[in-house]
Each structure stands twice: as C-alpha cells, then as structure tokens.
Amino acid sequence: MPFHHNERLSFQPFDEWGEVRIYYNGFLPHWRQDGCTYFVTFRLADSVPEGVLEAWRCEREQWLRTRDIEVNDDNWIGTFRRLSRNDRKLFERYFVSKLFQTLDEAHGSCVLRDNQLAEIVMKALLHFHTERLECGDAVVMPNHVHALMTPYPGYELEDVLHSIKSYTSNQIHARLKTKGTLWMSETHDHIVRDGEELLRIQNYIRVNPDKARLPDGQYLLHTAEYDLQL
Structure with a gap:
C-alpha cells in the first residue's frame, strides 16, 4: 500500500x-537545531543479535582507545x-553503516513484515x-523504520x-497478544545538512x-517531495 503527500514540503x-x-x-x-529536518531510524528491540552488539562494543572501545579515550x-x-x-x-558514519547493514539482514522477530502491523506504524x-x-519519505521495514522528519517549533523530536x-x-x-519491550529505546537521528544530502537520503x-x-507486501513506503533550492 503506497503512501504519498501531494504537497511539497519545506526544507531548511x-x-x-x-x-x-x-x-x-x-x-x-x-x-538538535530548530527548524531542521532529521533522518530518523528506530528499530525493534530484537533486531540486532546480542553477539553482534558485543562485537560492536569491543570495536568501539578499541577505536576510542586509539584516541586515548577509555569508555570506563x-x-x-x-x-x-x-x-x-x-x-x-x-x-x-562507520558504526551507523554497520547498524544499517545489520538491520537489512532482517534479524529477530521481524513482526513488521506483517503488512497490517506495518500499517499501524x-x-x-x-x-x-x-x-x-512534517513527515517526508518513510519506509517501514520488517524490523526497523527510516523516516525524514521536521519537527514544528515547540515540539522536540524525541518527544x-x-x-x-x-x-x-x-x-x-x-x-x-504479547507483552514486553517492542522498540529499542535509542533512536538514530541525523540532521540533514543540505538539499543534496536530502536527495541522497530520499x-x-x-x-x-x-x-x-524484500518482496511486495513485506514493507510499506511513503514518499514526499520537498521545495528545494539547489
């Protein structure tokens, strides 16, 4: 089921x-900067295996130690x-690229593969x-969501x-008919720098x-157009 906004969205x-x-x-x-557009990714709590997370922690610690930073x-x-x-x-960029690659491998329960549940999101x-x-382009994948969002004044993205x-x-x-933690608490968000980056993210x-x-029926895609001055 495709979604699309007919109006052109503003971009700062x-x-x-x-x-x-x-x-x-x-x-x-x-x-955070007022008026900006964010590329947001949030994921299901079981979307990254614990072994992968532990490997990332070790790699992060090693990366930081080479720069004289101790995470302890x-x-x-x-x-x-x-x-x-x-x-x-x-x-x-390095650790986000690893996250995105792992998410596309579709680990975990992937409950959003069910189109009715994806439609709720x-x-x-x-x-x-x-x-x-303003919600721009967005996609609901089996275990994560990507979206472009521009909060209005008075509203914080995290809220x-x-x-x-x-x-x-x-x-x-x-x-x-389940209980427990569905979403991972932390969300990845990135301020979109300029119009060219916006087009790349779209x-x-x-x-x-x-x-x-992914075959049709295992994701939902929403598209939008922005008023850009390139």
Missing part, C-alpha cells in the same frame, strides 16, 4: 553557525566531544504530519518519537526494500 538546511544542542543517550550523539571513564563522552569534527563524523508516523511535524513508539507498541502487542529510503531484497 543545517546552519553551521547556528545554535546546536548535542546530547548523548547511548551509543551515538544526537544533534565516567567523562569519556566529554573527552569524545573534544575530538576533531572529522573524527567524530568518521565514528558516527506508518499511520502513526503520518498522524502527526502537519500537527507536530514525538516517544509518542509514536508508545502508541504503536501498545497497538501491536494488543494485536499479537533515494536511500526508497530503494531500501529492493536493497534488502
């Missing part, structure tokens, strides 16, 4: 000189922030469109995502099902 590039808020909640940094140090995040911007980008994403945010995760978790558990979202070799 990242302002390198503007105010930026950075916080850490787990593995990766989260950057309570202030390691503060030390990490003092690395060069290039090093921080390399860190994020997609409709929740679009429910807040024009109310709390909107919490609402989406909470609602969809309750609805899916009710359908499956293409990534749109071809993700083909890249993961």
Whole structure:
C-alpha cells in the first residue's frame, strides 16, 4: 500500500553557525537545531543479535582507545566531544553503516513484515504530519523504520518519537497478544545538512526494500517531495 503527500514540503538546511544542542543517550550523539529536518531510524528491540552488539562494543572501545579515550571513564563522552569534527563524523558514519547493514539482514522477530502491523506504524508516523511535524519519505521495514522528519517549533523530536513508539507498541502487542519491550529505546537521528544530502537520503529510503531484497507486501513506503533550492 503506497503512501504519498501531494504537497511539497519545506526544507531548511543545517546552519553551521547556528545554535546546536548535542546530547548523548547511548551509543551515538544526537544533534538538535530548530527548524531542521532529521533522518530518523528506530528499530525493534530484537533486531540486532546480542553477539553482534558485543562485537560492536569491543570495536568501539578499541577505536576510542586509539584516541586515548577509555569508555570506563565516567567523562569519556566529554573527552569524545573534544575530538576533531572529522573524527567524530568518521565514528558516527562507520558504526551507523554497520547498524544499517545489520538491520537489512532482517534479524529477530521481524513482526513488521506483517503488512497490517506495518500499517499501524506508518499511520502513526503520518498522524502527526502537519500537527507536530512534517513527515517526508518513510519506509517501514520488517524490523526497523527510516523516516525524514521536521519537527514544528515547540515540539522536540524525541518527544514525538516517544509518542509514536508508545502508541504503536501498545497497538501491536494488543494485536499479537504479547507483552514486553517492542522498540529499542535509542533512536538514530541525523540532521540533514543540505538539499543534496536530502536527495541522497530520499533515494536511500526508497530503494531500501529492493536493497534488502524484500518482496511486495513485506514493507510499506511513503514518499514526499520537498521545495528545494539547489
């Protein structure tokens, strides 16, 4: 079932000189700047095997130690922030690429392979469109979700995502008659820097099902167009 917005969405590039808020909640940094568009990924709690997570932890510790950062140090995040911007980008890109590759391997229960359950998630994403945010391209894969989101003033991205995760978790558990943690608590989000990057991310979202070799009926795709000045 395809979804598409007819209206063209606005896009504000990242302002390198503007105010930026950075916080850490787990593995990766989260950057915030008012008015920006974010490439968001959230995943099911069982989507990455524990053995893979442990291997990532070891690799992360080794990467940081080569830069004189000990993760057992309570202030390691503060030390990490003092690395060069290039090093921080390399860190994020490397580990995010490993995450995306692993997600496309479709580990875990993959309950979102069920189109009716995937539709619960997609409709929740679009429910807040024009109310709390603009929702651009989005895809619901068997064990994860990618989406472009632009929160409106007064709404924080993490608060909107919490609402989406909470609602969809309750609805899916009710359908499956299950309990427990459905979604991984941490969400990956990346501020879209400019129009060219936006187009690359739109293409990534749109071809993700083909890249993961998913047949029709095992994913839901929503597309949108942006008003870009390239």
